[in-house]
Amino acid sequence: MSCDKIATRIAATRNHTEPLFGSVSGGRLVGDKVWLWGDDNLLPNALSLMARRSAIHRRIINDKADYIAGKGLTFSERTPILGDIIRRANGSGDTLRSVIARLALDEAMFGNAFLEVVTDSSHSFLSLYHVDASTCRIARDSEHVVMHHDWQAYRASEAVTLPLYPHFEEQNDGTLRSIVHYKDYEPMFRHYGVAPYIAGLGAAAILYKTDKWNIARLDNSFQLSGVMMLDGAVDSEDEAERLVRMAEERFSGNPGQVLFVLRDHNDGDNSRFIPIDTQSDGDWASLHERSEADLVVAHSWFRSLSGLDYSSGFSTERILHEYEVALNTVILSEQEQLLEPIREIISLILGVDASSLEIINRPPTRSKPLYMRVWEARKADGLDYDESDPDQQLFLAQITKYNITSLE
Numbered sequence: 001m002s003c004d005k006i007a008t009r010i011a012a013t014r015n016h017t018e019p020l021f022g023s024v025s026g027g028r029l030v031g032d033k034v035w036l037w038g039d040d041n042l043l044p045n046a047l048s049l050m051a052r053r054s055a056i057h058r059r060i061i062n063d064k065a066d067y068i069a070g071k072g073l074t075f076s077e078r079t080p081i082l083g084d085i086i087r088r089a090n091g092s093g094d095t096l097r098s099v100i101a102r103l104a105l106d107e108a109m110f111g112n113a114f115l116e117v118v119t120d121s122s123h124s125f126l127s128l129y130h131v132d133a134s135t136c137r138i139a140r141d142s143e144h145v146v147m148h149h150d151w152q153a154y155r156a157s158e159a160v161t162l163p164l165y166p167h168f169e170e171q172n173d174g175t176l177r178s179i180v181h182y183k184d185y186e187p188m189f190r191h192y193g194v195a196p197y198i199a200g201l202g203a204a205a206i207l208y209k210t211d212k213w214n215i216a217r218l219d220n221s222f223q224l225s226g227v228m229m230l231d232g233a234v235d236s237e238d239e240a241e242r243l244v245r246m247a248e249e250r251f252s253g254n255p256g257q258v259l260f261v262l263r264d265h266n267d268g269d270n271s272r273f274i275p276i277d278t279q280s281d282g283d284w285a286s287l288h289e290r291s292e293a294d295l296v297v298a299h300s301w302f303r304s305l306s307g308l309d310y311s312s313g314f315s316t317e318r319i320l321h322e323y324e325v326a327l328n329t330v331i332l333s334e335q336e337q338l339l340e341p342i343r344e345i346i347s348l349i350l351g352v353d354a355s356s357l358e359i360i361n362r363p364p365t366r367s368k369p370l371y372m373r374v375w376e377a378r379k380a381d382g383l384d385y386d387e388s389d390p391d392q393q394l395f396l397a398q399i400t401k402y403n404i405t406s407l408e
Helices: 004-017 043-051 056-070 082-085 095-110 198-219 237-253 280-299 315-348 374-380 395-406
Strands: 113-117 128-133 136-138 142-146 160-163 177-184 223-230 256-261 272-276
Touching: 043 056, 043 095, 043 198, 056 095, 056 177, 056 280, 056 315, 082 095, 082 315, 095 113, 113 374, 136 177, 142 177, 160 177, 177 223, 177 315, 198 280
Parallel strands: 223 256
Antiparallel strands: 113 128, 113 177, 136 142, 142 160, 223 272
């Protein structure tokens, strides 16, 4: 089948496809037994909650996923069908970059990501959907993925099961579907990947708690902690507890916590407040900074690429240098991991060469002005250049514009 005919079928059929999970078509259920993801099968919930609570942790995850997703995709003009897939990857109208961006976010957060592949028996079309990793579990047969919207209230009748790629199974709507499972390898873990920052969970928790502590101090007007000694006569323990509760509601705070002690009335009123000043501000600030540095290391990431060093000055050279290191140590390898099965699926189902499909990367800042010509930029970098070469006569702005246009 020619590329034009396949593209026509894609445009006609893709509009009628939808992700199986959450649709009315339903999938074949292989049973409600799955391999637990965490001791209580709710590890993704805990990781999601941590990412929502710790500002720096979330920033690193978001930036890492954004860099891995790149600025779009490029392809060979000899296979225009790749352009159709890039512009519209599924019946929901998602671009291929948006699908890859969600996969990258899931993998950065959970160490796992899931891609649903949809076609038919004649391979007349292809749709690619991102599936929320927190809804997925590996079935006990290790050949299927069970999807459920809430694993805390699991019901077999609400679950959907799809085979793991490269196996496909026909569904009630006549489509053939499969699930690609991306996972970060970790020794001793067979069924699920492990988030790359797993060793930094403690640091992420400290960052969240120090932020919470500062908010509590602000809410409490920076009151000191201490012990409040109250003199008073009471007839019963219940009366004493009531007085203490009233005092707590009126005066106590967090972290300006006050321990109330009620004692029998003696001569005179000796009620007094005994402050406890530990001078811990410096210790907390140091702990926060140390945890921040540890978390960046645990993520295998770089401070300047997540905006953590702007307070000490904006260094373009440092940002570009760390971007080049990140590109060659983290970004390119993650991109290849995401693209490899997608290229294989496109080649298998549509019968076209997808090897030219690549993610375009662009540094976060430019060291050269856009009005420079290519040969001038090559000369500035100490590379060979030819002033008479038509390609090197182009302005850098023209190259940048071409990249943006080719992606959209």
